[in-house]
Amino acid sequence: MTPKPTILLLGWRTPYIRIARELGLRTVVLYAPGQLDSGQVDPAEADESMLVEQLANVEHVLRAVARLDLSGCIAVHTQEEWALASAALVARHLGVRGPDAEVMCRFRDKALQKDHLTAAGFDLPAHLEIPDILDAGVPSRVAEFGFPTVLKPIAGAGTSMTVLTRDVADVERAQAEVRAHRETPEVLGRRTFIAESFVSGEEWHLDGYVLDGELGFLSVSRYGVNPIDTRQGPLLWSTCLDPEREKWAYQLGEDLVRRSLSVLGLRDGVFHLEAFHQEDPDRLVFGECGARLGGAMIREAIHQKLGMDLYRAGVEIAAGLPVTPPGPPTEEHVAWTYLSASPGRIVARPTEDEVLRRPGVTDFRYLVGPDDSVPDTTVWTAARLADVTLQAPTAEELDARMRELQEWFGNAVVTRQESEIPEPTPQEVTASA
Structure with a gap:
């Protein structure tokens, strides 16, 4: 029997591990301590896996690679922001498909990125x-x-x-x-x-993939609150724009994506670009771009709205396989939002089924365990209690459903201030030790 081709994945993300195996690939996964400690890692999901202290550290990754069976490896792939350069250098070391290291530096380093675009004539702040x-x-x-x-x-x-x-x-x-x-x-x-x-305007995110230097798919979404403003308390969310109803937005987005990715040199892979929409004149101002998927439930919302699974596309492009075309889109309005609650240790929270039964909810996941503390959403945009996607027939109803869900969820989560948690007795300390 011919052995399966192997793909080396940096970072534990169950969807792309599952997709790689569905595509007939043997999966070898390197994961970080934080992914293990948060319960993301299930060794049964991969063919082989190993803990690596820092995925951003090429030495750590190479030492793991030296211990693994990578016979038949055809590609190195990651969707972890911190591991993009590591993936590129390890792919070069193994002589297999993977990101280009010089290009990844342009997508990781915001000054290098803007220097390249400015030199190419982009009007940037x-x-x-x-x-x-x-x-x-x-x-x-x-x-x-x-x-x-x-x-x-x-x-x-x-x-x-x-x-x-x-x-x-x-x-x-x-x-x-x-x-x-x-x-x-x-x-x-x-x-x-x-x-x-500082750039004024409404912030958008543009997500998709390029193949052989050509734009293969594009989704345009509008944030409900600019990400930097979440540091003042509002929850982050966005809604997918419709390619027909908001054709003008897709025309603006496609022009910016084609020009910027060409200058930055991304020829194969997915991207997440953020830009600011300004009126009079109508234009998009480039903010920054990552050579990986957007976070939160951006992938899920795009899949629901436009039928394209960008996780699958990313793995297929990495492995040199044909990209699966998108399924049928929906005319429903689709959004994702963060959910959170009052600060403190979680005492009780709704079940997944309870959330999924709320009006318009189509997908949901917790980001922390049932006994953890509620993350401080003002620290950065990755801090939240849960993610959810919603749908509705009109923009007004979608907004109403989202506001109602945010309020209901915040009230349904019961927390206790850390100062209210009693100190352990000496007996309890001894037992836990």
């Missing part, structure tokens, strides 16, 4: 590279650059340590946040920052 955000001279440098300014890690993700600054005091508060930040093994390197002139 000004930016300033800050080698060390904790340097004493940074506040005066940012003041000279000009306010309002957005400060963020040069190779970060979401809104982690992303701050809108309007004066020197704001910059100093941003420095204090960095000093207090507790690094995790998965997310390292938070000293080099970029300062960007």
Whole structure:
């Protein structure tokens, strides 16, 4: 019997492991400690797997590769933001299909990305590279650059340590946040920052794939609240625009995607591009772009609205297989949103079935365990209690269903303040030790 071709996957994501196996591929998966500790990892789902302390560290990944059976490996693939460069270098090391390392650096490093686009004639807001955000001279440098300014890690993700600054005091508060930040093994390197002139407008996200340098699929979505504003408390959500009802939006999006991805050099793979829609004149201003899928339930909402499974497309492109065409779209209005509740330790919460029975809900998942604490959604856009997708026949009804769901869920989750949790007795401490 001819052995199955092998694909090396960096990061544990059950959907793409399942898809790879459906495509007849032997799956070898490297996963991070945080994925294991959060309960994402089920070794039975993959053919072979191994813990790697830092997927962003090429040495750690290569040492794991040396211990694994990668005979018949045809490709290295990841959808983890932090592992894109590792995947590229490991693919080069193995001599198999994978991302291009130079291209991945342009998609990871926000200053490199904008330098390339500016040199190609894109009209972008000004930016300033800050080698060390904790340097004493940074506040005066940012003041000279000009306010309002957005400060963020040069190779970060979401809104982690992303701050809108309007004066020197704001910059100093941003420095204090960095000093207090507790690094995790998965997310390292938070000293080099970029300062960007603030861009007004409604933020959109554009998701799809390219194949042989050509745009193969595009979805255009509109955020209900700009991601940076979630640091003030609102929950992040977005709605998929309809290619027929909002044809003008797709024309704007397609032009920006084609031009920017061509300059950045992405020829094969999925992308998640964020841009700001401005009126009078009607235009999209490039924000930033990742060479991976968008987070939250962007993939699920696009699949429901437009029939395209971008997880499947990503694996198929990585393995050199034909991309499965999209299924039939729906005329329903489709959105996803974060769900959260009052701060504290979770005492009780709705079951998955209870949430799925709410009006319009089509998919749902918890991001934390039943005994964990409610994450602080103002820290960054990856912090939330749960994700959900909804559908409705009109935009107005979709909005009403989402607001009702957010309120119902927030009230249905019972929490207890950490200070209310009694200290363990000496006997309990001994037993747990």
